[in-house]
Amino acid sequence: MLYGRLPQLDGTTAPPPRPARVSRRRFLALGLWFTAGSTAGLTAHGVLGRSGEAAAATPASAPPAHGSLDWAWSMLHASDEELLQAAGDLERVSARHRGESELVPVFERLLDLALRTPGSEADAAAACAGRSLLRHGEGALVIERDFDIAARTEFAETKRTLERIVRRLGSTPLHRGENR
């Protein structure tokens, strides 16, 4: 034992002075507290991995602003319903970022989805996708992929959009579609 009984002046022995130390339980608690605090702090400041609530609260992991270019790109992985409902605002993004070819896959997915979905909202969404693809120089793609489908549906707005695209690009695809 480190601290043995020490001889006293009166010849007796006294218990050794109590060392100033932290109990094992308190030491473990302090260690856990420090570790947890440090990890949370480093995570919140982006030093460590970006998991947990602290990371979610930082701007870097916040979802992109609605209507921004990043938001439009993120719509490629959105649910079908979310993508359909976002069609109009996606079109507004396409108008602001004409020629942004990275957006083409988003509108391709939107067009495919809208054309296989019944209802007037899907018609409007398909028209948004068609006009947007035209802005990005993909009018021919719209005609090639979807003219026949749209011609068999009740999608009046989509039909007019396609006719507009055809007028812009030339009459050949329209005539080919009509003759099928």
Place this chain on the structure above:
Amino acid sequence: MNSRSLPSAEHRPGTTSADPRGPSRFKVQPDPPVAGQPVEVTYSGPAKFVEYQVDGQPAVRVRPGADGKFRIDPLPSGDELMFSDNLGIPGYLYREIIQTH
């Protein structure tokens, strides 16, 4: 979405959307809108603020009046006019702008 029946857009030159999709939350007067002339817009939806955008220009945020109306005076020149309340496809309206010259 309410069940108002709107006249068909088939016979209106320059109009490419809204009516066949069902009632839109936006109505514009005149329809189609004409560049350089005022446009009276009526919004019938839950949003306090709505936006309109001409071509690729920045969106303009507007708070409709108590009756849902607001005015764009004059409508800037451009090819396309888009309205949105950021609440899905029923809250979106697209119109081609008629050019006077």
